[in-house]
Amino acid sequence: MQDVNWIALIIFISVFGFITWLGFAAANWRRGDLDLLHEWGLGGRRFGTVVTWFLIGGNLYTAYTFIAVPALAFGAGAVAFFAVPYTIVAYPIFFLVFPRIWHVCHKHHYITAGDFVRGRFGNRWLALAVTITGIVATMPTSPSSSSVCRS
């Protein structure tokens, strides 16, 4: 037992316990009817600015950011810093595009990007292609791609 890093262990258990408690507490916070798809998928579109800020931030700080990018930096060096310009460029684009998408999604009750594409372009095959692309693209990173329609 002398090899145990007590500080790291205590921090890990504390954070793990807190997050677990937070998860159960959040389940009862502003409870919605989970039989409704927009309640289950989008939090009833009731997330405010602050929650949405954390949500979009959470889209950035993923396992990819914490494991894959540092691994690339460790293995290949400075090339891993592509992630920084990529983020600097991506977020202004979100800034320009997301509020408009949100507006349209809210008005027409779209939930996913597929709904939006189908409503906007009227082509269910295009919607299917976008949905499959979204699922495949989401697999390595895991945050929900539908967060754009929340708040």
Add this chain to the structure above:
Amino acid sequence: MFEPSKKRGGWSWWYLLFLIQFVAVLWPPFYNKAEPYWVGLPFFYWYQLLWIIIGAVLTAIVYFMTDD
């Protein structure tokens, strides 16, 4: 709660401010060097980290200037 009634539609010239940070970080020859160091960090690293802050400031400027 986010109030969507204020529609932020249309084009604004303020959006061109974003081009500054795009150009600054998308052309690596601008910052592909070690000198000058800042608190031990090579230029390549602190330049990019600095542009995160500048980018946030530019985004805030665009936000408030297009918020009518």
